Amino acid sequence: MAHEEALQTTTDSEEESSFSSEEEEDFEDELLHFEERFDAAEDTLSNEKMPLHAHHTRAAHKRLSVFNSEKLLKCESDQMPAAKRARTLSWKAETDVDRVPQTLRFLPARELGPQLSAADAHSPMSLFKLFFTESAVTNLCHNTNAQAARAIAKGCKYKWTDVSVDELYRYIGLVFYMAAVKMSSITDYWRQDSLFFLPFPATVMPRDRYRIISWNVHMSHPDADKENDRKRGTAQHDRLFRIKPLMNTIRLACKAFYHPRRNLAVKERLVACRANTGMTRCTKVKPTKLGFKFFVLSDSSNGYTVDFSVYTGKNSFPADRGLSYDAVMSLLDRKVLGSGYHVYMDDFYTSHKLFTDLFALKFGACGTYRDQRKDFPKTAANSLSRSSSRGSIRWIRDGPLVCVKWMDTQVVSVCSTIHAAYTGERVQRKIKAQDTWKAKSFPCPAPVIAYNQHMGGVDLSGQLLQYYTAQHKTMKWYKKIFLHFLDIAASNAFILYKELHGNMTHDQFMEELIAELCGASQKAAPKQFSTDHVPIPGAELTSDVRRIASVGRRICVHCKAVHGKKQQTPWKCQACDVHLCLQLNRNCFQEWHKSL
Missing domain, CATH: 3.90.350 (Transposase Inhibitor Protein From Tn5; Chain A, domain 1)
Structure with a gap:
């Protein structure tokens, strides 16, 4: 028991300890090395740190003899199989x-927490781009364009123009928007004949363009995929080949910009x-x-x-x-x-x-x-x-x-x-x-x-x-993992923002991230038109049929303001209460409300 108590006094603290002398530090490391080891070939760091002259001191012989006697007493039990x-x-x-x-x-390799300066300004999009870098997205665009060209060569009948980096970021923004606003199907986000009409997606990109990009998004080059597929069944075949280019980028970023506690x-x-x-x-x-x-x-x-x-x-x-x-x-x-x-x-x-x-x-x-x-x-x-x-x-x-x-x-x-x-x-x-x-x-x-x-x-x-998971139904397995990479990048970016600034909720972070990715202003909401904006007669109807088209005619405010003409019209907007032309060849009613 005395030997055990003597050995217990040499325990390390959780943080780096201060020693009275170099020799005492070496002895502590030496005893820690012998107590913790399980294999003779394990952990040679302590031996490297221990100076040779330490063995010649009286204290060294005394403390090592205590340890050796303890070791001999327990030798038989230590050699017993586990x-x-x-x-x-x-x-x-x-x-x-x-x-x-x-x-x-506890000796971490770097300073704990985000490896970014809290004094610098960081937007949600700038933190997201640490994981989905512009170089990675450029490579993603290149492979997506190659996959679309291959699909068209095979007979797919749709119009394709090469996707750019900015457009792919807008596509990712729409993916996150759909994660935040749930609808039953992708096409519902562009429906205008529904009670749940959403005006925002149509301002980012057309529905067909979004679907075509979704069909062709690719993380590896199609020609390289064919070479890897020929090796199927051999040791050279890489099952993760289609996701590795982006996966390696995400993994490196996860470790580079944050050091865990x-x-x-x-x-x-x-x-x-x-x-x-x-x-x-x-x-x-x-x-x-x-x-x-x-x-x-x-x-x-x-x-x-x-x-x-x-x-x-x-x-x-x-x-x-x-x-x-x-x-x-x-x-x-x-x-x-x-x-x-x-x-x-x-x-x-x-x-x-x-x-x-x-x-x-x-x-x-x-x-x-x-x-x-x-x-x-x-x-x-x-x-x-x-x-x-x-x-x-x-x-x-x-x-x-x-x-x-x-x-x-x-x-x-x-x-x-x-x-x-x-x-x-x-x-x-x-x-x-x-x-x-x-x-x-x-x-x-x-x-x-x-x-x-x-x-x-x-x-x-x-x-x-x-x-805010980006997961949704898709036919290709590697696209499911691509969506999971988006989830990892967004959640890690939010944690970095919270650690650096801490003044934004998860909802607010995702809303601003979506707005920045889609190139929209977060504060300027899409225009909402009241159902009261309908054309009505400018005066009460008269019983005289011959005067119906002339009673209550007033000058069109749009013609006067834009063209400088005093065109008269019997129609006015119910909500705006201004007279506007409404004819087959002159629809001032529509032009007026476009500028609102």
Whole structure:
């Protein structure tokens, strides 16, 4: 126990600590290196930092001898396989004290938050263009024009003029407008014979032009697609070839313009699609729902999408250590992020090997786990049962990894390399007593509280995407993913704006973004004409048939103002109360109201 207490005093703080001397700093790093390692080939950084003369001091020999004796005492148990060690351990209760695990020092690679200056002015469109850059949209226009030319060569009978960068931005603006204003079909946005008539889309572009662009929008060049399709069935075939040009741009932008805070969340996101591409996944909850699975890394504090990858089948990741393991490892790049991050995930990803390997890379992890997973404790000694009271806690520590079971309405299993098993926290739950519901507090493990607090990151990101999702029915699978890229770019742009300025709601941000993309003034709403603007006789009708056309004639205000002529007319506008010509060869009524 004395040795353990001595080692616990060498824990690092969450921020960079200040040391009294260089030798003391080297010794702290050395002990941290030996305590945290699981593999002899792991983490050589501490050895590189430790000067050679430190070994010759009396303090160094004394502290290392303490560690060596501790190491010899535990040598036999350390060499025991993880699966066998998990069977021999027994569950402890909340009354047993768990030693606080060593906190990994948080050393981010860059300054946290947006990598933009808050002093500069940023409009919604300028932030959106960080992800959909003009160069990326130029390439998108080039490939879209090539796809349209190919379609016309195959016999498609529609008029096509090459789409420009400005026009494609207006098209994207209309896509977001349709996400904000829901109609049953695309054609309804241009209908004028409806009670729900919308004047705005027709001012941006004609309906047929919008539909033709939608049919031909393409992220890769059609000729290159043909070359890739010939490789189908071979190792050289790239299933993501049609989306990769834009996907790489979006991923780089997500990582370049924002550095996440300490708590990250990993989860899958499904983009619904019924196309049969070999990459679509069928969910267990809804077997009829097909879609593309995205593995997403997000900042838990605001839902910012830091990075993502698309599942393409069994060969999605080259490491081949299991889908869940490889998916997490592909999203966590120590060179880009830094070290000391806390990663939260659900039971699909959690495994003993993943958590220990992440800890070796200086990443803490916390997540729910499945009891049947390899190397997790399966012993029934002192474990929870169905008769256990609510709030009961059982835990087992295996090195840096602690596995906790907590009885809520059912047993919750969580493991962590970040937290101690139980540190005194309590949660409120409503229970029914004597036909009334009352709040009662129960003890709750620290990993469970942290998981509930931080795992909402991807869910928060998904909520932001769903508020104004650009998704709609389309025949091509890659167009569904193109629409999802629009969602990621818009939600990340809003989070950047909120972090930099914070004076605009999501509704206001999307409204201004749509106005800027479409080239319209947000404040100047489309002209609305009253139904009172109708022609009526300028005087009361007379019973004398011969004088009907001459009684009440007055000078037309439009002819006098525009042409300088004093043309008389019996008609006037009911709402404007001015006389206007209304003849086959001179329709001043229409011309007058155009200028209003």
